[in-house]
Structures are given as C-alpha cells and as structure tokens.
Amino acid sequence: MTLQVERSRTASPPEGFHFFLAMGKTTMPFSNPDESKRRFFTVEEANKSLPYITRVVSDIVRQNELVNELRMRMNAVMSGRRKPIGDVYTEELAQSQSQLEAEEFKLGEFINELTRAGVELKGPDGLCDFPSLRDGRVVYLCWRLGEPSVAHWHELDAGFSGRQAIEELAIDGNRYR
Numbered sequence: 001m002t003l004q005v006e007r008s009r010t011a012s013p014p015e016g017f018h019f020f021l022a023m024g025k026t027t028m029p030f031s032n033p034d035e036s037k038r039r040f041f042t043v044e045e046a047n048k049s050l051p052y053i054t055r056v057v058s059d060i061v062r063q064n065e066l067v068n069e070l071r072m073r074m075n076a077v078m079s080g081r082r083k084p085i086g087d088v089y090t091e092e093l094a095q096s097q098s099q100l101e102a103e104e105f106k107l108g109e110f111i112n113e114l115t116r117a118g119v120e121l122k123g124p125d126g127l128c129d130f131p132s133l134r135d136g137r138v139v140y141l142c143w144r145l146g147e148p149s150v151a152h153w154h155e156l157d158a159g160f161s162g163r164q165a166i167e168e169l170a171i172d173g174n175r176y177r
Helices: 017-022 043-079 090-116 166-172
Strands: 127-134 137-144 152-155
Touching (some): 043 090
Antiparallel strands (some): 127 137
C-alpha cells in the first residue's frame, strides 16, 4: 500500500494544541491520533513513506525551533518591561505576539499533517512511531529524523529506551502484519 497524503497547510491544529500553548511550554505537543482511525504500518510501508515523512518531520522540527525562539524572545521582553500599557512598544509587542501565534498555528498544521499520515510524533528531535501489528498486538515501529530507515520497534509502553532492532525479530521467527 502506498502512502498517499496531500501536503496541505490548511488544517487546524491538533486537539489540545492551544491548551499546550497556553501553558507556555517550550517544546512541541506530540501527536496522538484517534484510536478508531489508527493506521497500521508494515516495516516496508513505513520505510516507503520515509521520504514524505522526513520532509514533514523536518518542517516540524524547524518550525518548533522558530516558535520556541519567538516565545523566549517575547517572554524576555515581557518580563523586563516596566513601562505602562500604551507606551511606544505596545504596537510592536502586539505585532510580535501576532507573529508568534501565526507560527504556532503553522506548527500545529505540520503536526496535524504527520498525524493524518498515521505517524505519531514523540519528541522535539523528530522521534516518531509508526503503529504496527506484531503477532496480533499493537507495537510501534520507531524512527528518528536522520535515521536512514525504520529499523527499530518497541512495545507501546516501552518508549525509546525499549527500542529493539527489527532484524532481531526475523531471527525469532516473529513477523509484523
């Protein structure tokens, strides 16, 4: 099965994204697709989708860095500001806030794009999980931006530290979907 997802930039941010922003976090929210719509990948499908997924995840990582930089600059200016509302910097601050919100929204669109492709974002460094089935149970095929292929897997609750090489599974005779 070939991954055919249009690269749209018009979607709304993921659920919970604005709450995340309101909390003043300096890292991105991670995607968490609706369980009823979850797509399951074979290792081959995950690897075939990597050129597209790499572009989307690269956009996410780059946009996250921009948003964090803008947010830190805004926080520094606001924390050091002692002048009353209505001073000469008020309009400039309002424009900066508007730019920050636009960039945050764009980040949310990129995350939504990845989620629509069926891939779950797990870390600000481009760590991603591809849901898969192994012996009838759900597991994650694990990939990080910069890796040449999807070559690891882990149980749902194991996380990155529980990653195992996919090659080791073939020796055991276990197979993915």
